[in-house]
Amino acid sequence: MNDAHLHMVVNHFPIIGTIFGLGILVSGMFMKNNTVKNTAYILFAVAAIFAALSMYTSEGAEELVEDMPSVGKQIIHEHEEIAEKFAIIMYATGFFGLVSLFASYKKYRFATIFSYITLALALVAGVLTKSVGTSGGEIRHTEIRTDFVPITSTKQNAGGEEGDKD
Numbered sequence: 001m002n003d004a005h006l007h008m009v010v011n012h013f014p015i016i017g018t019i020f021g022l023g024i025l026v027s028g029m030f031m032k033n034n035t036v037k038n039t040a041y042i043l044f045a046v047a048a049i050f051a052a053l054s055m056y057t058s059e060g061a062e063e064l065v066e067d068m069p070s071v072g073k074q075i076i077h078e079h080e081e082i083a084e085k086f087a088i089i090m091y092a093t094g095f096f097g098l099v100s101l102f103a104s105y106k107k108y109r110f111a112t113i114f115s116y117i118t119l120a121l122a123l124v125a126g127v128l129t130k131s132v133g134t135s136g137g138e139i140r141h142t143e144i145r146t147d148f149v150p151i152t153s154t155k156q157n158a159g160g161e162e163g164d165k166d
Contacts, residue, residue, distance in 0.1 A: 003060025011054040011136065014090055015129045017047030021097075022122045029115060034104050037115060041097035041104070044122060048094025051087045058083065079135035086125065086132040093121040 001009075021043035028036030058080065066073055096118040103111035 007061035044097030051090035
């Protein structure tokens with residue numbers, strides 16, 4: 001397993017974990033269920049750990065793909081900039097998730113405030129998930145780029161597959 005493969009293995013969890021965690025936290029707050037909220041807090045902490053792993057593996061992945069055809073340094077740089085912002089928000093979300101978990105466990109009166117701080121951070125992270133996921137996907141999935149031009153069927157016609165009647 002090379003660095004690019006390892007990066008792809010770990011980089012999906014922060015995005016998916018954030019989305020699921022956000023839904024679980026909102027549900028727990030709506031139902032006023034601490035167990036459900038605590039599940040979200042743990043999920044945010046785990047997602048933050050995977051964000052750190054993703055950042056750790058990013059340099060090696062970049063070195064492997066930056067000189068490949070259709071992958072430019074500019075597209076990688078754009079992804080890197082967004083990923084750094086996302087990682088910082090994820091670290092804060094994970095940290096406040098743990099603070100919220102501790103406050104909930106100890107039944108501190110500030111537990112609700114920490115829940116709302118965690119929710120706000122998770123919402124920001126949730127918004128960034130689209131950008132970081134899309135910019136990362138665009139590196140190797142040219143079909144999702146805004147400048148994508150599909151291959152037309154003229155190649156098929158030139159080969160004589162269609163309209164070539166002997």
